[in-house]
Amino acid sequence: MHLRCPHCKQTVTVPDFLAGQITACPSCSKEFTVPIPPAEPPRTPSQQGFTMGAFFASPQPEPFSAAEHMSGDKPAETKILGLTEPRFSVPLHPEVIRWVVPVTQVLMFVFLFFPWLSSPVGEPFNFAQSGFAAAFGLAGSSTVQAPAPAPWLILLFIVLLLGVLASVALIVERFVLPVLGKQVPPLVAAIVDKRSFILGGLAVLAFLFLTLQLVLGLPAESLDFSAAAPASFAESKELFGQLMYSLIRRTVWLRVTFTLSLVGLLGALADFWLERRIGLPPPKFTVEW
Numbered sequence: 001m002h003l004r005c006p007h008c009k010q011t012v013t014v015p016d017f018l019a020g021q022i023t024a025c026p027s028c029s030k031e032f033t034v035p036i037p038p039a040e041p042p043r044t045p046s047q048q049g050f051t052m053g054a055f056f057a058s059p060q061p062e063p064f065s066a067a068e069h070m071s072g073d074k075p076a077e078t079k080i081l082g083l084t085e086p087r088f089s090v091p092l093h094p095e096v097i098r099w100v101v102p103v104t105q106v107l108m109f110v111f112l113f114f115p116w117l118s119s120p121v122g123e124p125f126n127f128a129q130s131g132f133a134a135a136f137g138l139a140g141s142s143t144v145q146a147p148a149p150a151p152w153l154i155l156l157f158i159v160l161l162l163g164v165l166a167s168v169a170l171i172v173e174r175f176v177l178p179v180l181g182k183q184v185p186p187l188v189a190a191i192v193d194k195r196s197f198i199l200g201g202l203a204v205l206a207f208l209f210l211t212l213q214l215v216l217g218l219p220a221e222s223l224d225f226s227a228a229a230p231a232s233f234a235e236s237k238e239l240f241g242q243l244m245y246s247l248i249r250r251t252v253w254l255r256v257t258f259t260l261s262l263v264g265l266l267g268a269l270a271d272f273w274l275e276r277r278i279g280l281p282p283p284k285f286t287v288e289w
Contacts, residue, residue, distance in 0.1 A: 006032050088287040094274045100267025101199040102170055104260045105163030108206060111260070112157060114253035117220050119244065127248060129220050131257065132157065137219065147220040152213035156206060163202045166191055196275050200268035207261040214258065221248060 001019070004011050008028035019036045112131040119127045129138070135153035139146045173188045184192070191198060274282070 001034075001037070003035065005030070090285045091282045092270060092274065092285060093282050094271070097267060097270045097274055098195070101203045101264050101271065102163070102167035104264035104267065105160055105199070105202060105206070106167055108257050108260050108264070109160040109164050111253050111257045112160065115251050116254040116257075117218060117248055118251050119247040119249065127220070127244070129218075131254070134218050134220060147218075147223055150213055150219055152209045152216070153218075156209040156213070159202050159205045159209065163199065163206065166198055166202065170195065196268070196272045200272050203261075203264040203268040207265045210258060210261050214254075218250075 001016055002011060002013055005025040005027060007025060007030040010025070010027040012025055012027065014023060014034050018034045020034060022031050022033050024031050112135075114130055115128045116131045116134060117127070117129040129147075131153060133139075134147070134150050135157050137147050137149035169188045169191045173184050173192050177184055177188075277283070
């Protein structure tokens with residue numbers, strides 16, 4: 001018979017004549033009692049006849065483990081078939097998923113004004129640049145030439161601005177108007193009806209534009225800092241420029257913004273999927289072991 005060891009949970013093969021006796025697991029070498037298969041229920045007179053079709057159609061008893069046989073809580077075939085029981089489950093409720101994209105859009109717009117590039121050098125040679133400044137070519141230091149605008153970040157700024165406006169419209173429709181007892185304006189009603197398409201499209205564009213700009217590099221990451229070299233570096237301006245260039249780093253705020261764009265993309269896909277599960281219970285994210 002095939003059963004699962006109650007100690008190491010490995011499937012082992014035990015001869016049938018050892019039923020009811022103590023044997024050792026070949027995997028972990030720990031002893032356990034081999035369960036005795038339950039007796040078959042008495043057959044009715046109509047079942048006494050034996051046919052070849054009935055032989056192949058009759059279900060065969062599934063193997064079971066000793067722990068399940070002794071506990072008697074659940075059917076023995078649950079673990080013998082290699083299945084596991086759910087340990088942690090979180091339902092994907094549509095009312096929660098629908099707000100993932102608006103929240104990520106608003107947070108990304110806020111983080112546009114946080115420093116995305118910085119260097120640890122002190123004044124007056126330090127350099128710091130926010131996402132908004134990188135988009136429109138604003139210098140992060142008066143001693144450095146103005147970098148070129150970042151076209152993909154300009155598009156990202158427009159997309160996030162539209163996302164913030166759409167999120168505000170959803171908040172007004174969901175929380176403000178019911179309290180005031182007023183009807184939804186036609187513009188807000190149109191946004192609500194096409195919510196998954198509008199916000200989902202904005203989430204896809206935001207992730208796409210930010211990813212493209214990060215792959216191509218920010219314009220300030222290729223600046224020439226040699227012109228800002230102090231008098232002590234008059235003979236080695238190029239060395240100073242290389243040193244300043246090597247000190248520029250992408251900050252944690254840029255990483256957080258990219259993570260939010262990825263979360264918004266996944267939230268848009270989940271929202272689009274849940275809207276088409278009409279009449280079905282909310283799915284669950286289950287971790288089993």
